[in-house]
Amino acid sequence: MSILNTKIERRSAIDDPHDAVTAATRAASADIPFNPKVRQHKTVGDWVVDIVIAALLIGVVIAIIYPLWFIVIASISNSQLVSTGQVTFFPKGLTFAGYRRVFEDARIWTGYRNTLLYSFLGTALNLLVTLPLAFSLSRREWKVRRVILFLFTVTMFFGGGLIPTYLLFDDLNILNTMWVFILPGAVSVYNVIIARSFFETSIPEELRDAAQIDGLSYIGYFVKVVVPLSSAIIAVIALYYFVGHWNDFFTGLVYIRNVDKWPLQNVLQSILLGASTNTNMSSIQGLDAVDRQNLVDQIKYGVIIVSTLPLLVIYPFLQKYFNKGVMIGAVKG
Numbered sequence: 001m002s003i004l005n006t007k008i009e010r011r012s013a014i015d016d017p018h019d020a021v022t023a024a025t026r027a028a029s030a031d032i033p034f035n036p037k038v039r040q041h042k043t044v045g046d047w048v049v050d051i052v053i054a055a056l057l058i059g060v061v062i063a064i065i066y067p068l069w070f071i072v073i074a075s076i077s078n079s080q081l082v083s084t085g086q087v088t089f090f091p092k093g094l095t096f097a098g099y100r101r102v103f104e105d106a107r108i109w110t111g112y113r114n115t116l117l118y119s120f121l122g123t124a125l126n127l128l129v130t131l132p133l134a135f136s137l138s139r140r141e142w143k144v145r146r147v148i149l150f151l152f153t154v155t156m157f158f159g160g161g162l163i164p165t166y167l168l169f170d171d172l173n174i175l176n177t178m179w180v181f182i183l184p185g186a187v188s189v190y191n192v193i194i195a196r197s198f199f200e201t202s203i204p205e206e207l208r209d210a211a212q213i214d215g216l217s218y219i220g221y222f223v224k225v226v227v228p229l230s231s232a233i234i235a236v237i238a239l240y241y242f243v244g245h246w247n248d249f250f251t252g253l254v255y256i257r258n259v260d261k262w263p264l265q266n267v268l269q270s271i272l273l274g275a276s277t278n279t280n281m282s283s284i285q286g287l288d289a290v291d292r293q294n295l296v297d298q299i300k301y302g303v304i305i306v307s308t309l310p311l312l313v314i315y316p317f318l319q320k321y322f323n324k325g326v327m328i329g330a331v332k333g
Helices: 002-015 017-029 044-075 079-083 097-104 107-138 145-154 162-171 189-202 205-213 218-226 228-246 250-255 264-276 289-325
Strands: none
Touching: 044 289, 079 289, 097 264, 097 289, 107 145, 107 189, 107 218, 107 228, 107 264, 145 189, 162 250, 189 228, 205 218, 218 228, 228 289, 250 264, 264 289
16 A cells, blocks of 8 residues: 555656655655656746756857857958958858968978977976876875975966076076977976876875785886876876967077077967068068958968967867866865
8 A cells, every 4th residue: 555655646746846855755765766757847947947058058159169260261261351240150252362371481381390399398298297296296195295385386476587587598508499498397386286186186095005015116106006097187287288388489489599490389470470561471572552461361360270270189189088187176976
C-alpha cells in the first residue's frame, strides 16, 4: 500500500512541479528510485528567464566576434565603401591590394622568421624556469618559500625604469641581439603564482608519499609524476607566454637597432608608417590623395590580420587545455 501511495504522489508531482522535492523525499524513504524527469514541465517564468539568458549570450558573442569579422571583410573591401558605412556583414568591391602591398615588402618574411624564433625559444625558456620554480614554491616543507614568493611579488609593483634597464642590458651585452627578447622575460611572477596554486590544489600529496616509497627524488617526482599530470596548466601558461612574445613591440622599438632583427610587430609598424607618409613604397607614390588613402586603409586592415592570424590558428589546438586551466582555483564540489 505504501508503494502505491508513493507512486500516486510521484504522479501528482508531474502535474505540480513544486511537489517534486516532496515526492523525491518520500520515494527515497520508500526505497523507490526517483525519476528527475518529473520536473520537465517549465513555467512561464522559466521560459522567460531562458530566453533572456540566451539573448544576453548571443549579444555577447556578437559583440566579440563581429569586430574581428569586420576587420576581415574590410581588409578585402573597397576602402571608400568601408568609410561610407556600406560594408557591414559581407565584403564589397573585393580587392586584395592591401595584402599584396604588405607581402611585397621583403621585410615581412624576416619579421615572421624572427618572431617565430623569439616566441618559440622564449616560451621554451619560460616553461623551463617557471614550472620548477612554481613547484618548489608549492612545497610546504620548504620553510622560506613564503619569503621568496614575497620578494618575487614585489617586482610586480616596482621596477627600475627604462634607463636603468637599458644600462643593465648594455652591461650584459644583449642589446641588439635576439637574447634581449628572451632572457629579461624568462619569468612571469603572475604565471608562477598560477602554476604554484595548481600544484598545491590539484596534485594530491599522496603521490609524493608514493614517490618517496619508490625512491624518487624531488626532481624525479617532478619530471615523472607532476609534469605529466599538469598538461592543462602547462598549455595555458605556454599560451600566455607565446602571445606575450608574439605581441612584443616595445622591446624591438627600444633595444634593437638592426632592422634585420626586428620582430614582426615592428616590421608591420614600419610598413604602415611608410604607407601613411608615402615613403619607401614605390607602389603608393604617384597615386592621387583619394587612392592613396584607400590603399593605406587596406594596408592598415591587412596588417592587423597578418599579425593576428597565426594566433587564431594556434588557439583551437589549445582550447581544451585552456578551458581546463582557467578553472584553476574555482569552487569545486
